[in-house]
Amino acid sequence: MRGLKAxxxxxxxxxxxxxxVASAQDLTVGLSxxxxxxxxxxxxxxxxxxxxxxxxxPLILKDEHQRxxxxxxxEWKAIDDTTWEFKLRHxxxxxxxxxxTADDVVATLKRIPWVPNSPSSxxxxxxxxxxxxxxxxxxxxxxTAAPYPLLPxxxxxxxxxxxxxxxxPTGDFNSGKAAIGTGPFRFVEFVxxxxxxxxxxxxxxxxxxxWHRVTLKIIPNNSARVAALLAGDVQIxxxxxxxxxxxxxxxxxxxxxxxxxxxxxxxxLDSFRDQSPFVTDKEGAVLPNNPLKDARVRRALSxxxxxxxxxxxxxxxxxxxxxxxxxxxxFGVSPKLKPEPFDPEGAKKLLTEAGYPNGFGLTIHxxxxxxxxxxxxxxxxxxxxxxxxxxxxxxxxxxxTYVSQASAPTYAYxxxxxxxxxxxxxxxxxxxxxxxxxxxxAGMGGSNRGRYSNPKVDALLKTALQTVDDAKRDxxxxxxxxxxxxxxxxxxLQYQINVWATRKGYHYxxxxxxxxxxxxxxPDK
Amino acid sequence: MTAFIIRRLGQAVIVLLVMSLIVFVGVYLIGNxxxxxxxPDADQLERERAIIALGLDKPLWEQYLVFxxxxxxxxxxxxxxFNIPALQLxxxxxxxxxxxxxxxxxxxxxxxxxxxxxxGYRPDAPLSRAIMAGSILGFSLPTFxxxxxxxxxFAVDLGWLPSTGRGATATVLGIRTSLATRDGxxxxxxxxxxxxxxxxxxxxxxxxxxxRENLPMDYVKFARAKGLTARRVIFVHVFKNILIPLVxxxxxxxxxxxxxxxxxxxxxxxxxxxxxxxxxxxxxDRPVIVAYLLVVVSMFVVIxxxxxxxxxxxxxxxxxxxxxxxx
Numbered sequence: 001m002r003g004l005k006a007x008x009x010x011x012x013x014x015x016x017x018x019x020x021v022a023s024a025q026d027l028t029v030g031l032s033x034x035x036x037x038x039x040x041x042x043x044x045x046x047x048x049x050x051x052x053x054x055x056x057x058p059l060i061l062k063d064e065h066q067r068x069x070x071x072x073x074x075e076w077k078a079i080d081d082t083t084w085e086f087k088l089r090h091x092x093x094x095x096x097x098x099x100x101t102a103d104d105v106v107a108t109l110k111r112i113p114w115v116p117n118s119p120s121s122x123x124x125x126x127x128x129x130x131x132x133x134x135x136x137x138x139x140x141x142x143x144t145a146a147p148y149p150l151l152p153x154x155x156x157x158x159x160x161x162x163x164x165x166x167x168x169p170t171g172d173f174n175s176g177k178a179a180i181g182t183g184p185f186r187f188v189e190f191v192x193x194x195x196x197x198x199x200x201x202x203x204x205x206x207x208x209x210x211w212h213r214v215t216l217k218i219i220p221n222n223s224a225r226v227a228a229l230l231a232g233d234v235q236i237x238x239x240x241x242x243x244x245x246x247x248x249x250x251x252x253x254x255x256x257x258x259x260x261x262x263x264x265x266x267x268x269l270d271s272f273r274d275q276s277p278f279v280t281d282k283e284g285a286v287l288p289n290n291p292l293k294d295a296r297v298r299r300a301l302s303x304x305x306x307x308x309x310x311x312x313x314x315x316x317x318x319x320x321x322x323x324x325x326x327x328x329x330x331f332g333v334s335p336k337l338k339p340e341p342f343d344p345e346g347a348k349k350l351l352t353e354a355g356y357p358n359g360f361g362l363t364i365h366x367x368x369x370x371x372x373x374x375x376x377x378x379x380x381x382x383x384x385x386x387x388x389x390x391x392x393x394x395x396x397x398x399x400x401t402y403v404s405q406a407s408a409p410t411y412a413y414x415x416x417x418x419x420x421x422x423x424x425x426x427x428x429x430x431x432x433x434x435x436x437x438x439x440x441x442a443g444m445g446g447s448n449r450g451r452y453s454n455p456k457v458d459a460l461l462k463t464a465l466q467t468v469d470d471a472k473r474d475x476x477x478x479x480x481x482x483x484x485x486x487x488x489x490x491x492x493l494q495y496q497i498n499v500w501a502t503r504k505g506y507h508y509x510x511x512x513x514x515x516x517x518x519x520x521x522x523p524d525k
Numbered sequence: 526m527t528a529f530i531i532r533r534l535g536q537a538v539i540v541l542l543v544m545s546l547i548v549f550v551g552v553y554l555i556g557n558x559x560x561x562x563x564x565p566d567a568d569q570l571e572r573e574r575a576i577i578a579l580g581l582d583k584p585l586w587e588q589y590l591v592f593x594x595x596x597x598x599x600x601x602x603x604x605x606x607f608n609i610p611a612l613q614l615x616x617x618x619x620x621x622x623x624x625x626x627x628x629x630x631x632x633x634x635x636x637x638x639x640x641x642x643x644x645g646y647r648p649d650a651p652l653s654r655a656i657m658a659g660s661i662l663g664f665s666l667p668t669f670x671x672x673x674x675x676x677x678x679f680a681v682d683l684g685w686l687p688s689t690g691r692g693a694t695a696t697v698l699g700i701r702t703s704l705a706t707r708d709g710x711x712x713x714x715x716x717x718x719x720x721x722x723x724x725x726x727x728x729x730x731x732x733x734x735x736x737r738e739n740l741p742m743d744y745v746k747f748a749r750a751k752g753l754t755a756r757r758v759i760f761v762h763v764f765k766n767i768l769i770p771l772v773x774x775x776x777x778x779x780x781x782x783x784x785x786x787x788x789x790x791x792x793x794x795x796x797x798x799x800x801x802x803x804x805x806x807x808x809x810d811r812p813v814i815v816a817y818l819l820v821v822v823s824m825f826v827v828i829x830x831x832x833x834x835x836x837x838x839x840x841x842x843x844x845x846x847x848x849x850x851x852x
Contacts, residue, residue, distance in 0.1 A: 034804055036606050043606070044564035117578050117608045119562035124571055170608055192607070193618065193804075194691060194796035219689050219794040223673055231680040231688040369807070400809045404556025408569070423566055433566055443568035 066425025332427030332477030359389025366417030637728030645736020663726030
């Protein structure tokens, strides 16, 4: 027994000593969500795109504030209402040495709709391109069916693969065979569920990354991810849990970088049905006339919420109160929309005006494992509503059950908590998906689970989506949002602040789109 | 013996069939996987295309028949999330979990039996009392808490061991395993310890009980009277008798550790099957859930069968009869 114990101890020490100290040029990143594939066209999922952005490049890149900047395309402009011309960058080489030309763009456009069994395809970003025309190896024109000012945003959302990979199956990307891109890092290894290993692309067309070897480790458990940072096993982590925020901020070994993100947390209200399943009288019988159809009732609910208290006490400062659909600084945001001030007396007055002096009964629903502190936020809102006379029950469920029940065709709930990250970095994204009247064929209102409908907003939005002039579109979008919020199409709660924690000696350019990119991690000078 | 084995395997097939039906219906009732998988800004047309691509537009009974048809040829369907065969996905992750389970079992047995034997041999010594108190802590403390404590103490504060993940692997006898590298051993120590804790406590208490039961028996007295050394009596004769209940329990525990090391795998980000199943449940990846449970049930059946046979080998008083109720 003694011999065995001594052997075991020796092995542990030897392992510890022999553990390779990462060379100063290596980086290990702690990611928070599972990556399901290296194929950049297989699944439109943030973690997958996050990894793919290291290996592949789009024609148009987005900076930390989601503003468009040149990627593989050096300039682009609308030469008429339905034609866009893109000039491509010269001298870009793929990881296997082949030259990047317009043929690779065409191959990408052909592959995206072809990828078999995609659970969520990138087709939504390429279907705006009705046809393309290659003028020369470095110039390509896209034609749209109608004026489509968001084409550059869509183009920035898909990644370019080599023409050799046009018919490569997803498995070839996961094994590395087809994972040839023009990105700052080249693919080395993908261990599903564990890590992705990358190496610097020495002939990258953009600024040379600081890291020779990058390991993206997947550590979904929040505490384990923070522990890995504190132990020095990783040098940067994303999705810092809000409870750890204060402690990490005061930790001398850790640097925090943060930015207000593009994610809105809001309440969707059933303003469609005359009788909504969870809107009842105080005894529990469903009310014959749904009070949520009255804008005054919706506004009363919004006034009853103390957004600052939620942000301070529940989110621990990792959010800011919301008054619109996107925070300041994003395209289309109206400066007139401020967070609704906390006013329970005003809320009671509105309720009385609307004919509900004694309030009514309500159950509010939400997920408990999807957004940061989602369950706690709902549990705080429940009593806030009860305070103005609306007896509120709170019911939260796991995301998988919740979202299935809340969406078409079931529409099981009356008041629902949801989040929305505006991928396009501008206001038309939430307006179109959350507030526009659901219309399958026009692709509007895809996530409008309260089925809110306001023809004025629809008209403004429709015009805006076809206005190529930026200034005019900005004004139209601002107007549309103002009308929608005045009518309380949704009740905005807060915008999330995206937080990254790095070890002292490293810093990260925090991004509004929540991506964690190794090429944006820099050593301190 | 042969009739016993055949009857057992027949029962196993029935269990597998019923279980697959229950899981299929159960997962279907939870919700629509497309809502979970689809990008939020996808429009309704994209949703419908995804539903058709995953075969979810067909009625439930038709989906089940398609599944059964595939199952007969060994194809348990493609994962909705990864788009590779569900069985391949599970088998890909199995070595990591088996490594962890095996290491945990070895630790539990290697540490537990000696400690338990000492506690049984000298029950009133202070060390024995400490061991027994420790064993109570071992099966009372929640696994996730112990795991996080181990990480905090050994990885963050002392910095002796890595805090997360699986180490480098090397190929030994044709199998890729992380037990073959120093880095791998460093990574596996904490999770294996965490996983072993419950088993360890069980083994200690069982061994001690076995010792206390066997030491006063007549055959021990006669053996000592004959002149055999205490060492030989304990480590050869009593040991074999203790092993009987121990083997049964360790076998059962091994099965449940392999199948459900979810908590340890989640905390230590160990890329094994346990983590796969919890992720698949959260994402409603039905083919993987069904395939996983089929694999696990088969594994339990085999382990139970092996334990029963081993039992009859160890204890000549036991006769395997096919009317015996096994559970």
